[in-house]
Amino acid sequence: MKKSFELKGTLAAVAVVALAGCSQSEVAVVSTGIESPSEVGGPVVMSRLTEDQYRNIIEDVFGSSVTLGGRFEPDNRVDHLIRVGAGQASVTAAGLEQYDKMARSLADQIVAEENRAQYIACAPADATKPDSACASQVLSRVGELLFRRPLTDTELNEFVTASATATQRVDDFYHGLGLGLAGLLSSPQFLFRHEISEPDPNNPGQMRLDAYSKASRLSFFLWNTAPDPALLAAAENGELHTQAGVQRQVNRMLNSPLLEEGVRAFFTDMLEFDRFDTLAKDATIYPKFTFAAADDAREQTLKTIVDHLIDKNGDYRDLFTTRDTFLTPLLGSMYRVPLLAPDGLPDAWVSYEFDQDDGQAGILTHASFVALHSHPGRSSPTLRGKALREVLMCQIVPDPPGDVDFTDFEDPDHSGPTVRIRLTAHSTEPMCAGCHKITDPMGLALENFDTAGGYRTTENGVPIDTSGELDGAKFADASGLGQVLHDSPAVTNCLVNRVYAYATGRKATKAEEEWLRSSVKDRFAADGYNVPQLLKAIATSEAFYRVVPSEAAMASAQH
Amino acid sequence: MKVLNSVFSKLAATPVRYGARTILLAAASFVALSADGSPASAAETRAYAVKWFHYANYSQDSDCPDGLNPNAEGLFKRILEERGHTPAEIEKKMEDFPYSMYEAGIGQRGEIDGKPANPYLNPTSTKDPMLKLGQGKTGYGFNLDGKVSENDFVDPESGEAGVDNQFFRVVGCVSQLRSAPGELPTFPEIQWDMMRDHTPAWLIEFSDVDSFENDDDVGVRVIRAKQPIRRNANGLPQSDMTYAVDPDPRMANNVARGKIVNGVFTSDTPFDFFMVGEAFGQAEYALREARYRFSFNEDGNLTGIVGGYHKWRTIYTSWALGGATFEINASFDIPGLYYALRKAADAYPDPETGENDYISAAYWFDAIPAFIEHPAAQTALAE
Numbered sequence: 001m002k003k004s005f006e007l008k009g010t011l012a013a014v015a016v017v018a019l020a021g022c023s024q025s026e027v028a029v030v031s032t033g034i035e036s037p038s039e040v041g042g043p044v045v046m047s048r049l050t051e052d053q054y055r056n057i058i059e060d061v062f063g064s065s066v067t068l069g070g071r072f073e074p075d076n077r078v079d080h081l082i083r084v085g086a087g088q089a090s091v092t093a094a095g096l097e098q099y100d101k102m103a104r105s106l107a108d109q110i111v112a113e114e115n116r117a118q119y120i121a122c123a124p125a126d127a128t129k130p131d132s133a134c135a136s137q138v139l140s141r142v143g144e145l146l147f148r149r150p151l152t153d154t155e156l157n158e159f160v161t162a163s164a165t166a167t168q169r170v171d172d173f174y175h176g177l178g179l180g181l182a183g184l185l186s187s188p189q190f191l192f193r194h195e196i197s198e199p200d201p202n203n204p205g206q207m208r209l210d211a212y213s214k215a216s217r218l219s220f221f222l223w224n225t226a227p228d229p230a231l232l233a234a235a236e237n238g239e240l241h242t243q244a245g246v247q248r249q250v251n252r253m254l255n256s257p258l259l260e261e262g263v264r265a266f267f268t269d270m271l272e273f274d275r276f277d278t279l280a281k282d283a284t285i286y287p288k289f290t291f292a293a294a295d296d297a298r299e300q301t302l303k304t305i306v307d308h309l310i311d312k313n314g315d316y317r318d319l320f321t322t323r324d325t326f327l328t329p330l331l332g333s334m335y336r337v338p339l340l341a342p343d344g345l346p347d348a349w350v351s352y353e354f355d356q357d358d359g360q361a362g363i364l365t366h367a368s369f370v371a372l373h374s375h376p377g378r379s380s381p382t383l384r385g386k387a388l389r390e391v392l393m394c395q396i397v398p399d400p401p402g403d404v405d406f407t408d409f410e411d412p413d414h415s416g417p418t419v420r421i422r423l424t425a426h427s428t429e430p431m432c433a434g435c436h437k438i439t440d441p442m443g444l445a446l447e448n449f450d451t452a453g454g455y456r457t458t459e460n461g462v463p464i465d466t467s468g469e470l471d472g473a474k475f476a477d478a479s480g481l482g483q484v485l486h487d488s489p490a491v492t493n494c495l496v497n498r499v500y501a502y503a504t505g506r507k508a509t510k511a512e513e514e515w516l517r518s519s520v521k522d523r524f525a526a527d528g529y530n531v532p533q534l535l536k537a538i539a540t541s542e543a544f545y546r547v548v549p550s551e552a553a554m555a556s557a558q559h
Numbered sequence: 560m561k562v563l564n565s566v567f568s569k570l571a572a573t574p575v576r577y578g579a580r581t582i583l584l585a586a587a588s589f590v591a592l593s594a595d596g597s598p599a600s601a602a603e604t605r606a607y608a609v610k611w612f613h614y615a616n617y618s619q620d621s622d623c624p625d626g627l628n629p630n631a632e633g634l635f636k637r638i639l640e641e642r643g644h645t646p647a648e649i650e651k652k653m654e655d656f657p658y659s660m661y662e663a664g665i666g667q668r669g670e671i672d673g674k675p676a677n678p679y680l681n682p683t684s685t686k687d688p689m690l691k692l693g694q695g696k697t698g699y700g701f702n703l704d705g706k707v708s709e710n711d712f713v714d715p716e717s718g719e720a721g722v723d724n725q726f727f728r729v730v731g732c733v734s735q736l737r738s739a740p741g742e743l744p745t746f747p748e749i750q751w752d753m754m755r756d757h758t759p760a761w762l763i764e765f766s767d768v769d770s771f772e773n774d775d776d777v778g779v780r781v782i783r784a785k786q787p788i789r790r791n792a793n794g795l796p797q798s799d800m801t802y803a804v805d806p807d808p809r810m811a812n813n814v815a816r817g818k819i820v821n822g823v824f825t826s827d828t829p830f831d832f833f834m835v836g837e838a839f840g841q842a843e844y845a846l847r848e849a850r851y852r853f854s855f856n857e858d859g860n861l862t863g864i865v866g867g868y869h870k871w872r873t874i875y876t877s878w879a880l881g882g883a884t885f886e887i888n889a890s891f892d893i894p895g896l897y898y899a900l901r902k903a904a905d906a907y908p909d910p911e912t913g914e915n916d917y918i919s920a921a922y923w924f925d926a927i928p929a930f931i932e933h934p935a936a937q938t939a940l941a942e
Contacts, residue, residue, distance in 0.1 A: 287791035333799040338930035340801045346786065
């Protein structure tokens with residue numbers, strides 16, 4: 001559910017507040033703000049907007065009827081998160097061309113004669129001449145929403161002057177205004193999130209994010225978009241520099257329907273769902289895995305997550321054991337369960353509960369996971385096990401050595417009827433065993449699912465053995481593996497780390513890691529592994545806004 | 560299989576499989592797919608969606624000792640010869656084939672009272688080109704009249720003699736309509752493929768099955784769905800989709816009972832078969848004294864035939880409506896097929912003319928596993 005801030009401004013704050021009241025589940029106001037020592041914090045980050053963030057902001061500011069025409073720079077994954085990679089991304093020359101193209105296209109739509117009444121609250125005295133009052137009004141309002149802070153006088157003057165110059169050249173105020181808008185949309189102040197630090201008067205000697213940087217960090221964390229007018233107002237009036245003010249805004253944001261967008265964005269990043277853009281399966285063997293089916297598979301998991309974590313305020317760990325999910329008829333076909341959508345809605349989503357003995361429990365058994373971490377033509381216990389370790393448990397699986405010998409594994413004469421037999425080489429070859437023993441046993445538990453997510457009990461006529469062990473905990477099948485993950489502290493600790501890295505846009509510092517490992521993890525457990533409460537605990541902690549310069553920055557400052 | 564077993568057991572107890580939060584169709588029940596051809600442990604129902612439906616041909620090279628019937632090029636040359644064109648003129652016209660064929664007005668080549676006539680709607684306004692009929696002795700179908708005659712076939716699967724499938728003889732030497740075993744006849748394949756994105760799917764449902772290997776009394780029906788098939792990544796119908804049954808009573812009677820022997824179902828008592836097709840293909844499929852034979856294949860799919868007597872003019876109309884476009888692009892002599900059908904028709908003589916109005920025929924099914932959802936009123940098959 002998206003909202004539009006409406007450039008005409010005055011209605012925006014009212015609309016947002018009204019929306020904040022109609023949430024799908026109220027997040028209770030509980031005591032928040034996990035304490036942290038003064039060294040817990042990290043450097044500011046400058047992050048390039050991701051494609052989703054760009055689109056969300058444009059829709060927020062200009063509504064859903066505008067269209068974007070252009071390509072985005074590819075996002076970059078660092079430390080398993082695109083959000084962190086955004087902090088290390090720049091813009092290429094070709095990328096800037098595309099941003100410019102999109103900016104001009106958007107601006108043209110905004111100032112088009114048929115749209116002016118919707119977007120532009122004032123009118124020039126003479127449409128053939130510059131009108132600095134009207135241009136200032138429009139550009140300052142749009143600029144504040146796009147830059148996530150008020151424009152400085154210098155900035156506003158630059159854009160207004162540029163608009164006036166263009167107007168004089170073509171005797172058209174709206175054309176000039178359009179170029180001013182395009183300038184805002186091409187500006188690094190829009191395309192990058194700049195975090196600004198300032199001395200913290202409440203804690204002499206320490207630094208904090210300035211109010212608008214706090215607003216941005218909060219908004220991109222919880223809603224994956226720029227601050228709305230209410231949050232910008234809270235930044236302006238100093239509310240975000242008070243614990244009560246932060247709590248009030250965080251509660252409002254957590255109770256907004258936009259929380260769903262934020263949660264989706266986080267899990268899309270954490271679960272690496274951007275890889276669906278290039279996911280394909282061998283159609284000869286797996287003809288059911290169409291692009292539409294892949295889209296549905298991705299959405300199935302996201303809907304399940306939102307339903308469980310937000311709508312039901314469920315325990316995060318239960319995502320690995322729940323049989324409740326949502327399916328479309330296409331997914332019903334993939335999972336081989338009968339499922340019919342209402343007449344006239346052939347692709348409608350239907351809530352569904354798998355049976356106890358279906359073997360389908362938890363998001364590990366969703367097509368999204370098993371298909372994403374497989375080869376195009378066959379399953380891969382190694383890829384799945386690696387994903388489990390790295391994506392869900394934040395553990396490191398080393399890359400294979402450059403001189404690994406695949407001969408035995410790829411020799412068809414050595415092939416066994418099941419992948420477990422074929423992977424014996426992994427566990428017996430000394431060069432391979434060290435890493436594969438930490439991936440393959442977990443991945444083999446998912447072998448009831450082929451590379452496209454279909455359930456099977458045999459491979460080449462031989463029953464599939466899905467038993468295994470994870471760090472000493474035995475399991476018989478995928479459901480058992482899900483229960484082991486449910487009970488594993490590594491899984492919940494990993495979520496805490498990922499959420500914090502996502503929220504800050506960077507890897508945690510050592511001090512932050514220690515704080516996360518103790519205080520935050522304990523709070524998460526005490527809150528019943530409730531994710532909205534985790535988000536609140538982080539978003540209302542001083543550490544989240546505390547700026548501790550990096551060692552490199554300190555060294556540089558001293559020079 | 561885990562899905563089937565759980566659904567089956569649910570069917571025995573409660574009609575709706577999934578939880579209360581899902582869409583609920585009061586007393587709706589699902590017919591579940593059985594897994595791998597293994598015998599069911601109790602009376603079971605299994606459903607399929609039809610992937611292909613076409614003439615049940617068994618064309619072999621020896622079927623046409625005098626060669627195949629002319630294709631569109633040959634037809635055009637013949638027409639030009641009949642019109643008195645010289646070989647040089649014909650060669651010139653062929654340089655611009657097929658456009659020259661349209662320009663030549665073949666769509667008005669008939670003649671009634673000295674005036675040009677549409678040969679497709681008035682096929683007897685043209686001369687009988689004496690199309691060659693298939694001469695083979697092997698062909699799919701059933702012994703519909705209980706006799707073994709000179710013109711009959713032996714079914715290659717059942718070994719039954721006296722098989723009546725005169726329609727196969729009519730198309731047997733037409734290149735775009737004939738097909739070897741396991742192949743699809745070219746033009747019917749195109750027709751079926753073009754229509755299935757918008758035409759409701761056809762479904763086949765077996766019920767009361769104790770064993771898919773051997774069972775003395777099993778029910779089957781062919782029905783139509785409300786939805787068309789969905790295509791998979793290869794452009795073919797996707798298996799394991801769920802369909803709702805079209806309640807149109809015209810297609811509620813394709814019901815039969817029969818036996819399964821060694822994995823092959825054969826129906827007992829003849830019945831009247833009727834399915835709505837599509838105007839681009841064949842608008843209706845209406846077989847009198849119809850029978851079924853279906854095989855449950857190892858890959859989980861179903862293949863088989865339905866045979867009976869079809870009103871030959873209905874079949875002819877499906878070609879005639881395509882006119883010159885069909886004749887040129889599908890490459891067969893449409894009025895010629897009228898004459899061939901009329902001569903080959905072998906049942907239900909018109910009381911006035913004495914000419915047979917029906918022709919024995921057989922059609923091939925190729926079907927994939929599916930689920931059927933139908934309201935409670937339709938769960939029982941008509942006896």
